[in-house]
Amino acid sequence: MSTYNLPKATPKLPGAPGIWLFVLLDSSIFAVLFLSFTLEKIANPETYATGMSSMDATLGSINTIILLTSSWLMALATQEVKYLSKANTRKIKLLMSAAAALGIVFIFCKVNEYVHVVGTGHTLNSSSFHMYYFVTTGLHMLHVLIGIIALGLVAGIAVKAKSENTQHAVESVATYWHMVDFLWVMIFPLFYLAVPK
Amino acid sequence: MITKKQQHNFLIWKICALAGPVYVVGEALSWAWLGGFLPPPAQNLSADQVLAFYTDNNLRIRSGMMLTLFFAPFYYIWSNAVSKLMQRAEGEGGMLSNIELMGGFATVIVTFASVAAWLSASLHTDQKTASDILTIHDYGWMWFNPTVMVTFFQFIAFGTVFLLDNGESRLMPDWMSWFSYAMAGTLLLALLTPFFNEGPFAWHGLFTYYIGLGGYFLWITVACYYVYKAICHLEAIEKA
Numbered sequence: 170m171s172t173y174n175l176p177k178a179t180p181k182l183p184g185a186p187g188i189w190l191f192v193l194l195d196s197s198i199f200a201v202l203f204l205s206f207t208l209e210k211i212a213n214p215e216t217y218a219t220g221m222s223s224m225d226a227t228l229g230s231i232n233t234i235i236l237l238t239s240s241w242l243m244a245l246a247t248q249e250v251k252y253l254s255k256a257n258t259r260k261i262k263l264l265m266s267a268a269a270a271l272g273i274v275f276i277f278c279k280v281n282e283y284v285h286v287v288g289t290g291h292t293l294n295s296s297s298f299h300m301y302y303f304v305t306t307g308l309h310m311l312h313v314l315i316g317i318i319a320l321g322l323v324a325g326i327a328v329k330a331k332s333e334n335t336q337h338a339v340e341s342v343a344t345y346w347h348m349v350d351f352l353w354v355m356i357f358p359l360f361y362l363a364v365p366k
Numbered sequence: 367m368i369t370k371k372q373q374h375n376f377l378i379w380k381i382c383a384l385a386g387p388v389y390v391v392g393e394a395l396s397w398a399w400l401g402g403f404l405p406p407p408a409q410n411l412s413a414d415q416v417l418a419f420y421t422d423n424n425l426r427i428r429s430g431m432m433l434t435l436f437f438a439p440f441y442y443i444w445s446n447a448v449s450k451l452m453q454r455a456e457g458e459g460g461m462l463s464n465i466e467l468m469g470g471f472a473t474v475i476v477t478f479a480s481v482a483a484w485l486s487a488s489l490h491t492d493q494k495t496a497s498d499i500l501t502i503h504d505y506g507w508m509w510f511n512p513t514v515m516v517t518f519f520q521f522i523a524f525g526t527v528f529l530l531d532n533g534e535s536r537l538m539p540d541w542m543s544w545f546s547y548a549m550a551g552t553l554l555l556a557l558l559t560p561f562f563n564e565g566p567f568a569w570h571g572l573f574t575y576y577i578g579l580g581g582y583f584l585w586i587t588v589a590c591y592y593v594y595k596a597i598c599h600l601e602a603i604e605k606a
Contacts, residue, residue: 187544
């Protein structure tokens, strides 16, 4: 296992400063979505309890583990890129490719879940719960898809170049990927676990 | 040293850039306030309620929509100024500045189509059935909301050009690119309107109308300021 001389802590945010504005705005939209869903859930506990009974918590748990693992791999890539002059670019590319591959597995599981939910007769207009379920998880899946493309592009172009922008690009895409992971960590208990009484 | 012709070009460029604020204020006053589309008529109104909306506010709607048609082209005039600025950042052979320009034009066409539908619904209301008016009214909204991708690509193109701009004198702050991406994301919510008649994703809902459309106008307002500032910056460089 490689050892690092940890750099001194600096007040600088990782990645491009603008990515943090994006994270703030994008997360705010999801926050409004979560709040709106929770208020509806409190107002209509029976409808939401029935809706949540169509959810597969096991599949949701598997997806959570997949995204958390993917985020961990991305964190390792970010750690490696901090020492760019000594960095093993092959390792960074491998870690980022593995993170992206787990994103693809997540989408595969999610599509399977949609097929199962639709198969049991629930669609976008079935109930208020299913409206929020399909819209929220659909928007999240779109974020995963964009993240996979971004991971692929940065792994393929920026890391290869090993320029001074490489660290910036890897940290930016990692910030985005952690946000996607964080959003799922909020979605999972809200839609799969917290059944209203 | 700047020539007289270049001076004239910058003047016209600045005038085009000022079309942005004219568009924002003009549309807010004509479509939202005068036309009575703030708040908009709800998506779950019955045919009789929609008929009442058009008969009770007939003159307001016609005046508002006519003025909306007047102010809408200011958007592509402004998009032209933005596109030229993007061309400076990406170079002559760049493609993204064309997407900006075409997106600006397409957004105006989409506005024309939806407003023409609402204007048609307000004409000869005494000779139309409530069902006729409901159909035309829905048609207008289907032009207005689910066609949002034309503007979405404008926002993405804008963000990408300035994010990739590594020139010595950057024309746009870095955060503006990320802001564009976030606002483009809010536009996507409008694609959901055909699936819901009520709730937060209907055309009058929190996400589609207030966040989606609000994000669109917020982006243009912020971009207006930075685009004008960038043109002044370029002019100062050329003068020096």
